[in-house]
Amino acid sequence: MEELKKQEKNNQEDSRLPDEWDLIIQECQIDAGITDLAYQHDHYLYGTPKREVEY
Secondary structure (H helix, E strand, O other), X not given: OHHHHHHHHHHXXXXXXXXXXXXXXXXXXXXXXXXXXXXXXXXXXXXXXXXXXXX
């Protein structure tokens, strides 16, 4: 039981540290100045009409 608690604590500590992929993604990020790019990506990539905002 004690060993399980140690493993769980180590996993929690490891999850707080950025891994290699997190660092790569941070290096590749750019500010495109478009606030709805993720939601309206079809509009910006393919010229489709913008989708209505869903709340």
